[in-house]
Amino acid sequence: MSIEHIKGCIGCGICVQTCPTDVLRQDVKTKKAFIKYPADCQICHLCRMYCPVDAITISPEKSIPVVVSWG
Amino acid sequence: MKSSQPKPDMSRRKFMALAGGTAGLAAMAAMGLSPEQGECSPNIPAIDVDKMTYAENEADVLVIGGGMAGLFAAVKAHDAGSKVMLVSKGRLGASGQTPFAKGIFAFDSSSEKMTLDEFVATVTRSALGTNNQVYTRQMAEHSLARINELREWGFFESPLYNKNFTKPIKERNIALKERIVITHLIKENGSVAGAAGFSQDEEKILIFKAKSVILCTGAGGFKPNGFPICDLTHDGTVMAYNIGAKVTGKEWNDGHPGRAKNAAACFDGWHGMFERKPGITGVEVHHDLGVDLNYKVYATGNAVKMGPPGAGGREVVAGGPYVPEEFKRRNGPPQGEKGPRGGRPPEREGGAPPPGMGEEPVGGSSAGMAIHKSEGLVPINDKCESNIPGLYAAGDALGSYMAGAIYTQIGSSLAGSAVQGAVAGQSASEYCRGVEMPAISEAKMDEVREEILAPLKRESGYSPAWVTQTLQGIMIPNFIIYIKKERLLKAALAYVEELREHHLPMLRAADLHELRLAFETANMIISAEMKLKASLMRTESRCSHFRLDYPEMDTENWNAWINIYKGSDGSMQFEKQPFDSWPT
Numbered sequence: 001m002s003i004e005h006i007k008g009c010i011g012c013g014i015c016v017q018t019c020p021t022d023v024l025r026q027d028v029k030t031k032k033a034f035i036k037y038p039a040d041c042q043i044c045h046l047c048r049m050y051c052p053v054d055a056i057t058i059s060p061e062k063s064i065p066v067v068v069s070w071g
Numbered sequence: 072m073k074s075s076q077p078k079p080d081m082s083r084r085k086f087m088a089l090a091g092g093t094a095g096l097a098a099m100a101a102m103g104l105s106p107e108q109g110e111c112s113p114n115i116p117a118i119d120v121d122k123m124t125y126a127e128n129e130a131d132v133l134v135i136g137g138g139m140a141g142l143f144a145a146v147k148a149h150d151a152g153s154k155v156m157l158v159s160k161g162r163l164g165a166s167g168q169t170p171f172a173k174g175i176f177a178f179d180s181s182s183e184k185m186t187l188d189e190f191v192a193t194v195t196r197s198a199l200g201t202n203n204q205v206y207t208r209q210m211a212e213h214s215l216a217r218i219n220e221l222r223e224w225g226f227f228e229s230p231l232y233n234k235n236f237t238k239p240i241k242e243r244n245i246a247l248k249e250r251i252v253i254t255h256l257i258k259e260n261g262s263v264a265g266a267a268g269f270s271q272d273e274e275k276i277l278i279f280k281a282k283s284v285i286l287c288t289g290a291g292g293f294k295p296n297g298f299p300i301c302d303l304t305h306d307g308t309v310m311a312y313n314i315g316a317k318v319t320g321k322e323w324n325d326g327h328p329g330r331a332k333n334a335a336a337c338f339d340g341w342h343g344m345f346e347r348k349p350g351i352t353g354v355e356v357h358h359d360l361g362v363d364l365n366y367k368v369y370a371t372g373n374a375v376k377m378g379p380p381g382a383g384g385r386e387v388v389a390g391g392p393y394v395p396e397e398f399k400r401r402n403g404p405p406q407g408e409k410g411p412r413g414g415r416p417p418e419r420e421g422g423a424p425p426p427g428m429g430e431e432p433v434g435g436s437s438a439g440m441a442i443h444k445s446e447g448l449v450p451i452n453d454k455c456e457s458n459i460p461g462l463y464a465a466g467d468a469l470g471s472y473m474a475g476a477i478y479t480q481i482g483s484s485l486a487g488s489a490v491q492g493a494v495a496g497q498s499a500s501e502y503c504r505g506v507e508m509p510a511i512s513e514a515k516m517d518e519v520r521e522e523i524l525a526p527l528k529r530e531s532g533y534s535p536a537w538v539t540q541t542l543q544g545i546m547i548p549n550f551i552i553y554i555k556k557e558r559l560l561k562a563a564l565a566y567v568e569e570l571r572e573h574h575l576p577m578l579r580a581a582d583l584h585e586l587r588l589a590f591e592t593a594n595m596i597i598s599a600e601m602k603l604k605a606s607l608m609r610t611e612s613r614c615s616h617f618r619l620d621y622p623e624m625d626t627e628n629w630n631a632w633i634n635i636y637k638g639s640d641g642s643m644q645f646e647k648q649p650f651d652s653w654p655t
Contacts, residue, residue, distance in 0.1 A: 002335075017249065018233070020166040020302035022271055022584050037584055039536060042294075042301035045338040045345060046165055049231060060336035066296045067543040068334045069435025069553060070368055 002041030002063055008055040009033050015047035015056065023047075038063045113531045117582040118274050120527045125520070129280045130156035130246065131503040132496070133266060135253050135307065136287030137161060138169035139485055140466025142236050143217065143492030144285045144499070149243045151500035156246040156279065158253060158268075160587075161302060163240065164232035167289040168467065169488070171299045171337075171345055173230075174352045176482035177218045178211035183354050187211055190354060190480075197358045197398050198475020199613055200630055200650050201445070205453045206471040209494065210487040211480075217489035218351060230348050251277060252587045253306065255519050256284060256462070257511055258314040263461035264509035266310075267519045271583050276523055278516060282506050283461045283499040286311060287492060290446055290467040292439030293543050293595055297329030299337045299345075300440060304591040305598040307468040311448055312597070316457045317636045317654065319470035320446030321598070322605040323615045324552055326360040329436025340436070352482030358398035359478040360442075361615035362553050365434035366391035369554045392617045393624055438547045439598065442615050443484035444473045449634050451654050455495035458654065461506070463499045465491035472632065476614035526589040532579030535588035539595065542570060546599050555606050556619045564603040570596050600643065605633045608645055 003023065006015075011031030016024045024047060025036040033055075035041075041063070048056040132148040134141050137159030145157040160166060178190060185193070191208045221227070225235040240247055253268035257278075265280040288307025292300045308318050330340045338345055370388045394400075440446075447470040448457045455463045455471070466488035473487045474480060526532070545566045546552060550559050575593050580586040611625035612618050631647035634654065638644040648654055 017162045018165045020161045020170075020299070022250075022302075022587065040301065040584075040588075042299055043336040043338055044171070044299045046170060049346065050165065050233070058338070060333040060339045062296065062333075062335035064540075066335045067540065067547050068296055068329070068331075068433060069365075069438060069547050069549045070331075070433035 002038055002043050002058060002061065003035050003047070004057045004059045006033050006035070006055050007057070008053055010053055010055075012052060014050050014052065018050045019047050020044065111531075111533050111537070114529050114579040115581055116527060118527070120524055122274060123524065124273075124275045125278065126275060127278045127280065128156060128248075129508065130154050131282050132156075132499045133158065133279050133281035133284045134287055134496075135159075135266060135284065136167065136289060136466075136468070137163040137236070137249065138167040138287060138289060138466065139172070139488035140468070140492035140495070141285075141287035142239070143489050144287050144465055144496040145245050146239050146243065147493040147496030148285070148500045149245050149496075151497050153500040153503050156248065156281070157240065158248045158251045158266075158279065160250070160252050160306070162233060162249050163247060164236035166302055168300055168303065169485070170232055171341070172485040173344055173347050173349045174482035174485065175214075175218060175221070175349060175489070176210075176352045176480055176486040177215045178354065179215050185354050190356075193356045194475065194479045197356055197395060197479045198477055199395065199624065201472060201477070201614055201632075202475030202479070203450075203472040204651060206444075206450075206473040206487075206491075207475075209453060210473050210483055210490050213490040213493065214486040217486065217493060221489065227349055230346050248277075252590065253288075253310070254523055254590045256310045256314050257515060257519065258459065259509050259511055259515065261460065262506070262509065263314070263459055264511050267516075267523065269523055269583065269586065271587060274583070276520055278511065278519070280508065280511055282503040282508055283463065285455075285495045285499050286448065286462070286464040286468040287466050288468045290440050290443070291595070291598065292437055293546050293599070294539055294591075295436055295438040295440075295543075295547065296335035297337050297340050297436030298327060298440070300437065304594045306591070306594050307464065308447055309594040309597045311457065311459070311462065311464070312635070312637055314459060315637060316459050316462060317449040317634045318447060318601070319449045319632050319634045319648070320441050320472070320476070321601040321635060322609045322633060323441035323445045323476045324362055325437040325440045325442055326362045326365055326434065326553075326615060327437040328364065328434050331433050334433070334436070337436070355481050356398070356479050357481065358394055361392055361477050362434075362617045363392040363394055365549065365553045366617060368434055369549055390622060392612055434549055434553060435547060438543075438552065439595070439602070442474060442476055442478060443467055444469065444471050444487055445476045446470050449648070449654055453494075454498035455491050456498060461499075461502060463495040465495035469495075470632075476616065523586075526578050526580035526586055529577065529579040532577040533574050535578050535580070535585060535592040538570060538574050538578060539588070539592050542567070542592070542595055542599060546602075552602060552606065553617070554619055555617060557607060560603050560607045564600070564607070567596060567599045567603060571600060601635050604643060604645065605635065608633055
């Protein structure tokens with residue numbers, strides 16, 4: 001998992017707007033952010049850096065197999 | 072919604088069981104296809120295509136892209152008197168590569184020891200003639216003025232750019248639309264007439280009518296692991312190519328390595344650099360981050376150890392890409408796109424490795440991307456204008472060859488985006504004064520709408536995620552685009568042509584996120600084909616293009632850029648344009 005968890009979300013939606021790869025969405029009812037498309041996370045941490053309440057924790061591991069040039 | 076399609080709340084497994092029974096599932100499993108993962112399977116839409124709404128917008132100048140180039144294009148077009156609209160796939164200042172660029176070059180003639188003429192000559196020597204000297208000079212000449220504007224907007228006060236990018240846009244009341252995926256450029260009567268795309272947040276297709284369009288869409292890659300460009304897929308280049316624009320620079324390669332462990336974690340690989348405030352760099356010309364280090368890894372099979380002299384990075388390997396004597400590294404690792412002078416570099420004794428170059432580096436973290444500003448639309452003059460009337464490009468979307476086909480001046484990538492954005496904004500505004508608002512025919516709008524909706528309407532097809540991963544498997548291995556040779560380029564091309572001919576027309580999408588992925592995947596396939604064909608055509612090695620079967624520089628035949636355009640029969644055409652010239 002790339003984004004590990006979101007705790008203490010205040011539902012401002014900034015992370016959803018900020019994510020360059022559209023990984024996050026807001027729950028329609030609670031307005032809280034959740035990880036909808038984890039495979040597309042590029043682990044850039046922009047969502048975490050923009051979060052006003054530091055609610056996002058990110059791990060360096062990708063959720064899908066990684067293709068690299070040199071193994 | 073068609074009755075043959077399952078309801079959105081029905082699970083894929085349940086649908087498969089109903090449609091094909093367990094025997095069908097077993098057969099698919101035997102073929103290596105998992106219906107659960109949805110590589111090739113029925114499309115179960117999460118949205119109702121028939122309820123998609125439409126909206127039309129109008130502006131004199133439409134700027135596509137919300138990075139550094141887009142910011143200046145919008146501001147300068149507005150200040151020149153045009154009605155401007157800025158549309159971005161992401162959020163202003165928080166998408167593309169701009170959020171991660173921390174060094175910006177300023178040529179300050181009052182403090183530099185080198186004159187502007189000497190600077191251009193030095194870059195030209197390092198770039199082995201591949202740079203467009205007009206754009207090299209323009210970048211340096213205007214850099215300080217743009218930096219002073221950025222300073223006024225608060226750019227140097229925060230590591231996050233959204234707030235300070237928003238300031239000049241809000242002050243000018245420039246219309247801003249974020250999270251809009253532009254999929255089409257529209258041409259009518261030979262000139263650009265606007266663009267079209269869809270929202271990622273609401274089920275809406277948007278048509279933009281404009282006298283002029285400026286592409287500030289960045290470059291792209293194959294959603295590589297370890298480099299923050301997974302939202303950039305050469306969208307602008309491919310859209311422009313589709314309406315007849317010439318594009319260039321596809322054979323060059325950015326040579327950024329990444330880490331062996333957790334290769335996809337670009338934040339970690341860049342040692343927290345993303346959290347730094349930006350800073351200013353002065354003249355420091357290099358010949359960096361081509362494929363020379365990657366060649367060394369290829370030849371020895373070992374990760375190249377970075378670090379101070381004596382740490383293993385100075386091992387000599389015969390052959391490989393030519394580096395001009397004047398620019399050979401003598402003091403530790405290459406500096407590449409290292410952060411600003413005076414900033415906080417990653418802590419390492421005896422020298423700081425640039426992004427992605429700590430620990431155990433492996434090549435190819437930015438696979439699919441060329442050297443900044445060496446790929447993109449072919450400019451026909453120094454005004455960032457393309458061969459399509461009304462269509463401009465700036466920054467990484469413009470093949471300006473400002474730096475050449477290798478990294479020459481640290482920080483010039485971001486400075487070049489600012490400078491070119493401003494130039495394109497002013498030029499586009501001037502162009503608008505002489506033209507009427509174009510009309511887009513109903514037939515054209517219908518055609519574009521149908522193309523946008525096609526992946527959602529497909530009842531079955533290929534998942535963009537699977538096609539992308541297949542494309543990565545073809546293009547990313549070191550022996551395809553890094554260490555090139557005819558046999559392997561042709562082999563990869565056969566696969567990519569198959570994806571283009573057969574799989575691209577069958578990309579499917581269940582929701583707006585997947586619709587975006589479908590268009591991104593299609594653009595990456597076209598870009599891969601361009602990259603392989605241009606690499607085959609350039610039968611020499613120079614700067615960031617290395618052919619194992621043509622390892623020498625060939626100045627007799629190859630003092631030329633390669634331009635790519637769509638022929639009248641729809642096929643991909645190639646032509647040479649001599650260095651230091653404009654298209655004829």
